[in-house]
Amino acid sequence: MPQKNNSRFGTEPPYHHGQGGGVAVLYCNLGTPDSPSPKDVRRYLAEFLSDPRVVEIPRLLWWCILHGIILRFRPRASARKYASIWTDQGSPLALWTRQQAQALQQRLRGAGKQVTVLHAMRYGQDSIAQQLDVLKAQGIQRVLVLPAYPQYSGTTTASVFDAVYSWAHRIRSLPEMRFVNRYHDHPAYIAALAASIRKRWALSGRPDRLLMxxxxxxxxxxxxxxxxxCECHKTARLLAQALGLKKDEWGVSFQSRLGRAQWLQPYTEPTLVQWAQTGVRKVHVVCPGFTADCLETLEEIAMEARHAFLDAGGTEFHYLPCLNDEDQWIDALADIAALHLQGWPLDGADTSDPAALESRSLALAMGAPD
Structure with a gap:
């Protein structure tokens, strides 16, 4: 008769000698509502805005604001925005993130690295805990956590790590874990951004000014x-250099302000309005911090910011899509992952099995490649 588990730690899945002690990459993005309905958007916003990493004000005060005001009115308006960018396949963010993970696995395996790649979302379905459970059930013993955020922030990257730690808090036999904090200045990431922009310029010409x-x-x-x-500005500076832009041909701004507090400036929409009013006629906007198109790029920039610029006197506005599934971006992701996977066995050998470990050590001692 199976023993009842009365501890806070979960029961481990059965282990069989010889099963793979594999390596995995958990590719993590922000998340998305299940649908653009007010009900699903409300559920998503409640989880997202309850994260103390996202909103750093006293919990009791914020709970009253969140449940007494924001979740009463914001979900319906946000649902209309989500509906404007929703596709037949669902959320663009979910679609692109899933495709990026699949492409990353193909690229790594094509390079001889036997690595499993799963996507995960910090909020909503395919949660980090759910996907880590899947990997554990598969016998994965080493996990690289790779956020889809090139620039580190406590509000995003650290929140992903919090979710991993929270999952680990209830696990009895933990896999080895590694975390990628940032890649805002990685040459392959900058090169992928530059190549994507040049491709768009080949179709629509160069703008008077590029806004990042x-x-x-x-x-x-x-x-x-x-x-x-600082990391956003470094990305922008490196990207401008890669594109050969002069100082008056590009700028940096920050979008998606929430509430009345002062946020990082300059703000995106007022910047575009000011540019139009001072004679800038043709503008391109790119969002280097987003690696997959989502509500903030497809609705806030490609729709709202576009209208603001044109209404202020601009004549031509182009939103340049995120990296999404661009080949050079997948190559860059593979480079970043490979850098952090170094030292782990990537040939599929089960290093948890003493016999396999002895065989591997003997092969290495005789000069076989790792």
Missing amino acids: SFHGVPLRTLQLGDPYH
């Missing part, structure tokens, strides 16, 4: 030591 719009965070996070602001 990053997701905003409260100014207070910068003052408390969050490196996000």
Whole structure:
């Protein structure tokens, strides 16, 4: 008769000698509602905005604001915005993130690395805990956590790590874990951005000015030591150099402000309005901090920001899509993952099995490639 588990730790899945002690990459993005309905958007916003990494004000006060005001009115308006970008396959963010993970696995395996890649979402379905459970059930013993956020922020990257730690808190036999904090200045990431932009310019010509719009965070996070602001500016500077842009041919801004507090500036929409009013006629906007198109790029930039620029006197506005499933971006992801996978057995050998470990050690001692 099976023993009842009365501890806070879960029961481990059965282990059989000889099963793969494999390596996996967990590719993590923000998340999305299940549908553009107000009910599903409300559920998603409740989880997202309840994260203390996202909103750093006293919990009781924020709980009253969130449940007494925001979740009463915001879901319906947000649902209309989600509906404007929803596809037959569902959420663009979910679609692109899933495709990126699949392509990354193909690229790594094509290079001889026997690595499983799963996508996960910080909020909503395919959660980090759900996907880690899947990997554990498969016998995976080493996991690289790779956020889809090139620039580190406590509001995003650290929140992903929190979710991993929370999952680990209830696991009896933990896999080895590694975490990728940032890749905002990785040469392959910058090269992929530049190549994607040049491809768009080949179709629509160069703009008078390129605006690099990053997701905003409260100014207070910068003052408390969050490196996000600096890393955004470094990405922008490296990208401008790669494109050969002069100082007056590009700018940086921050979007998606929430609430009345001061956020990182300059803000995206006012910047575009100011440019139009001072004679800039043709603008392109790219969002380097987003690796997959989503509500913030497809609705906030490609629709709302476009209208603001044209209404202010601009004559031509082009939103340049995110990297999505661009081949050069998948190559860059593979480079970033491979850098952090170094030292782990990637040939499919089960290093948890003493016989396999002895055989592997003997092969290495005789000069066989790792």
